Amino acid sequence: MKIVVVGIGSIGTRHLKNLVELGHHVYAVDIDMERLSAVSAFAKGTFFSLHDALKIKPDVAFICTFSNDHIIPSIECAQAGCHLFIEKPLSLNLDGIDDLIEMVNLRNLITMTGCNMRFHPAISYMHDTLNNNPGFGKRLWANLEFGFYLPFDKEDYESSYKANRSMGGNLIFDGIHELDYAVWFFGEPAEVICNKGIISSLKIDTEDHVEMIIKFKTGSVCTIHMDYLQHGYSRRCKIVCEGGTIVWDFAQGNIGIISSEKEWHWKEMKLGIYDNRMYTDEIKYFFDCIISQKETFNSVEKSLLVLKLALAADRSCLSNAWERIE
Numbered sequence: 001m002k003i004v005v006v007g008i009g010s011i012g013t014r015h016l017k018n019l020v021e022l023g024h025h026v027y028a029v030d031i032d033m034e035r036l037s038a039v040s041a042f043a044k045g046t047f048f049s050l051h052d053a054l055k056i057k058p059d060v061a062f063i064c065t066f067s068n069d070h071i072i073p074s075i076e077c078a079q080a081g082c083h084l085f086i087e088k089p090l091s092l093n094l095d096g097i098d099d100l101i102e103m104v105n106l107r108n109l110i111t112m113t114g115c116n117m118r119f120h121p122a123i124s125y126m127h128d129t130l131n132n133n134p135g136f137g138k139r140l141w142a143n144l145e146f147g148f149y150l151p152f153d154k155e156d157y158e159s160s161y162k163a164n165r166s167m168g169g170n171l172i173f174d175g176i177h178e179l180d181y182a183v184w185f186f187g188e189p190a191e192v193i194c195n196k197g198i199i200s201s202l203k204i205d206t207e208d209h210v211e212m213i214i215k216f217k218t219g220s221v222c223t224i225h226m227d228y229l230q231h232g233y234s235r236r237c238k239i240v241c242e243g244g245t246i247v248w249d250f251a252q253g254n255i256g257i258i259s260s261e262k263e264w265h266w267k268e269m270k271l272g273i274y275d276n277r278m279y280t281d282e283i284k285y286f287f288d289c290i291i292s293q294k295e296t297f298n299s300v301e302k303s304l305l306v307l308k309l310a311l312a313a314d315r316s317c318l319s320n321a322w323e324r325i326e
Contacts, residue, residue: 001059001287003027004082006050006073008035011087011114012064016043018280019062022287029053054080060290063087066161068168071096074300078103083290085283088114088180089173090300090307101301112286112296113303116278117177118184119285122248122255122269126239127184129246135259137242139186142222144178144237150202150228162228163204171196171207172310175226179214179313180298180306182224185239186216188305191322194313200229212313215322 001024005016008030019026020042028043029050030036036046047053050073061077063070063086071091074084078100090113091097104111117123130136150157161167162174172179172194183189192214196207210226235250244259253270289296296302305325312323 001025001290002056003060003062004029004047004050004053004056004058004077005062005064006030006053006077007063007065007087008032008039009064009066012062013039014276014279015062015064015085015087015283018276018283022280022283027053027056027058050076054082058082060085060287066168067170067173068092071100075100075103078107078109081107081109083109084111084300085286086111086113086300089176089310090303092168092170092173093311094307097300097304097307101304104300108293110286110290110293110296111300112289113298113300113306114282115177115180115184115298115303116282117181118298119278119281120250122250123181125255125267125269126237126246126248127181129257130185130239130241136244139218139220140240140242141220142182142185142237142239144182144222144224145226146175146178146235147225147227147230148233149231150204150208152231158203163202163206165205169204169206170314171210171226171228172212172313175210175224176306176310178224178226179309180303182214182222183306183309186214186218186220186222188217189309189312189325190215190217191324192309192313192316193322194316195320196317202228204228210313214309214313 003019003024003026005012006029008028016026025044028039028046040046061082063074067089070086154160162169194212196210198208200208202208208228212224214222238247247256255267255269256264258264308325312325316323
């Protein structure tokens with residue numbers, strides 16, 4: 001297929017390289033000539049404007065621009081008849097999303113919002129285990145954690161979008177994977193309360209920590225912690241059900257399950273922090289859905305629920321009160 005990748009930052013470059021390796025004809029679009037030059041050796045072609053890129057009539061567009069600039073290029077590509085893969089988060093607000101959904105439905109397009117953590121073997125295993133084993137019973141509560149030291153992520157971290165609100169930085173949205181798989185596990189959220197801020201000396205104007213509590217319509221409760229503070233990559237979760245408990249630690253690379261047998265059973269599931277398989281599996285799934293004309297499990301319309309949860313959490317930081325997800 002003929003594909004345009006719009007926005008050649010780190011994730012755009014990753015997707016571009018993966019798409020090329022999977023045998024697609026991929027074109028890069030960016031307003032930064034230096035970035036275009038860096039990928040020119042393996043891209044089929046490069047464009048300085050999306051308008052010019054759409055003249056080649058691509059089949060698919062990957063939208064990998066800054067988080068605050070996803071919807072306008074997505075609408076342009078949908079108008080041109082492109083199936084859409086939009087990197088997470090879908091957006092930082094609801095502006096234009098109804099228009100995008102209307103255009104997608106009018107053109108009968110397949111869409112997907114990025115959710116590579118659903119393709120992590122541990123997350124997928126936990127999801128399937130909970131869904132396929134009725135002995136776990138009702139899901140009661142969960143604790144999810146994600147954190148790393150921002151200066152370890154990038155030497156000049158002050159220039160990163162994560163550190164700059166004007167570039168779309170916002171830890172709630174940067175860490176939206178946790179919100180996404182919480183909704184995938186527990187269903188529709190009802191309300192949320194959240195606090196965020198800066199407690200370190202990091203040179204950022206976003207935030208360095210987030211504490212969140214989500215209540216789901218099923219009655220389940222989930223707490224989520226995110227930070228840019230801890231000196232070592234951390235991603236883990238614990239899910240407690242009436243009939244058993246599952247724990248997972250990304251860094252340790254294992255899953256533990258305990259149920260009525262009263263003994264822990266451990267399963268090794270190591271995957272490097274920067275392992276690429278999640279991303280290639282995500283892409284393969286998306287293209288399988290395009291070929292079969294089947295809606296993805298995280299289409300623009302479906303992922304809107306996670307965006308509304310993130311927006312409600314952000315509002316709660318200002319109101320210091322529980323916010324409904326509507």
